Amino acid sequence: MSGIFVVAEHRKGVLRDITFEMLKKGRELAGASGESLTALVIGKNTGAFAERIAASADTVIAIDDPKLENFNGEIYQNILSAIIDEHKPLLIMIGHTAAGMDFAPGLAAAKNIAITTDCVDLKLDGQKLTAVRQLYSGKINAEISFKPAESYIVTLRSGIFPPEPSGTxxxxxxxxxxxxxxxxxxxxxxxxxxxxxxxxTQADVLVSVGQGIGDVKNIPMMEAFAQALGASLSCSRPVVDRKWLPQERQVGSSGKTVKPKVYLAVGISGAFQHLTAVKADIIIAVNKDPRAPIFNIADYGITGDLLQIIPKLQDAVLKLKGGN
Ligand SMILES: Cc1cc2nc3c(=O)[nH]c(=O)nc-3n(C[C@H](O)[C@H](O)[C@H](O)COP(=O)(O)OP(=O)(O)OC[C@H]3O[C@@H](n4cnc5c(N)ncnc54)[C@H](O)[C@@H]3O)c2cc1C
Known part of the structure; x- marks a missing residue:
């Protein structure tokens, strides 16, 4: 069994970032272990995808069929079963996305291959695979060792590795x-x-509020702060669940993916379902808990009560703008 296979993901004619994130990690593993890196793209008119992916893999296998125009997890599973029988890869990498989760576990069960889902890191030592998964909402990183096996399947969390081509x-x-x-x-x-x-999704600056704001009556304060900064207001899921803000403002795996220059997370703990959709240049966190996971990824952090901090920040912003 040899070779690392990455299953490319695309939607509505666009390759998704997770494809390049997996290829980035796959390239690193291939370099360290001497394995080859193969990308597999399944769909209709896959030629342009395959050419783009070729800059990141040793081999790209393109499977093209008009019947594959739209994603179907059952069909992906059947095609991948045949690919596994033919190529016998050591490691199959699949995105931990709605699509990946639809077929990866069924594929593992059908082929009797060990699987670990939602991995945030992987190490390959010879043919021995170790995966890292997060527990307790990201507070603990657990190393998962596999029993030695001929093949492994992993699903990788999106937003962990940079989606860069490797120049091959x-x-x-x-x-x-x-x-x-x-x-x-x-x-x-x-x-x-x-x-x-x-x-x-189009905002350059986002002020994002979490459950830590405590009450709907604090929303106007956050709106005023966002307005002073020239930012838009977004939020975590509990804020939507509590009907403090509408669903269209929700950032996260079941909300929207945002790509602002600055993301100011206020009273947000930093659960992975939230952070996976934050692709910001700079993240600033305000949280009263110095051990909140958001501080692990924040570029700047302020520890303290947001009800005290936000009005002070707003005053400072207005003074800088000459508004006060
Ligand atoms: C299938 C699934 C999908 C999900 N999808 C999403 C999603 O799309 N988006 C999403 O956001 N979540 C999603 N979640 C929920 C996610 O797991 C977390 O529960 C959620 O992100 C936590 O939101 P939060 O950080 O606002 O709240 P909490 O985890 O409750 O964190 C509140 C934070 O505020 C801080 N705080 C409290 N009071 C103050 C104060 N006065 N001053 C400063 N800080 C304070 C606390 O220290 C804490 O860190 C999903 C979960 C599941 C299972």
Missing amino acids: SGKLLSAACPDFPESAKRFIEYIEAATGTVDI
Whole structure:
């Protein structure tokens, strides 16, 4: 069993960042272990994807079929089963995304291959794989050792590795699509999330509020602060669950992915379901708990009560702008 395989992910004609994040990690593992790195892209008209991915893998296998126009987890599982039988890879990397989670566990069960999901790091020592997973909302990193096996499947959390091409020039192979049975699942349509009046995905500066704001009556204070900064207001999921802000403001795995220059997280603990969707240049955290996981990734942090800190920050911003 040899080789590291990355299953590329794409949606609506666009390769998703997780593909390049996995290839980045896959390249590192391949370099350290002497294994080859293969990317597998499944879909309709995969040629352009394959060419782009070739800059990050030794080999790209493109499986192209009109019936693969839309994602279907059952069909992915069947195709990957055939690929595993043919190539017998040592490690198969799949995104820990809605799509990846749809087929990775079923694939592992069908092929009797050991699987660890939602990994934030991987080490390959010869053929011995160790995965790192987070426990207790990111407070503990646990090293998971696998029993020695011929193959392993892992799903990787998105947003952990930089999605950079490695500058290689891989070989492109187009493979015949293996036969697959009719699927009981059927693609109906994509439903875009509502954007409402504020599109947080386009904001350069976001003030994001979490459950730590304590009460809906503190929302106007946060809105005024965001306005003083020229920022938009976003939030964590509990804030939406409590109906303090509408769903269109939610950042996270079940909300929106945001890419601001500055992300100011106020009263947000830093659960991975939240942070996975924050691709900010600079993260600033305000939290009263110095051990909150948000401080592990924040570039700047203020420890203290947000009800005291935010009005002071707002005064300072207004003074700087000459407004006070
Ligand atoms: C399937 C699934 C999907 C999910 N999707 C999402 C998602 O899309 N987005 C999302 O955000 N979450 C999501 N979650 C929930 C996620 O796991 C966390 O529960 C959530 O992100 C926590 O939100 P929070 O940080 O606002 O609240 P908490 O975890 O309660 O943190 C509040 C923080 O505020 C601090 N604090 C309290 N009072 C003050 C004060 N006065 N001053 C300063 N700091 C204070 C506390 O120290 C704490 O760190 C999902 C969970 C699941 C299971």
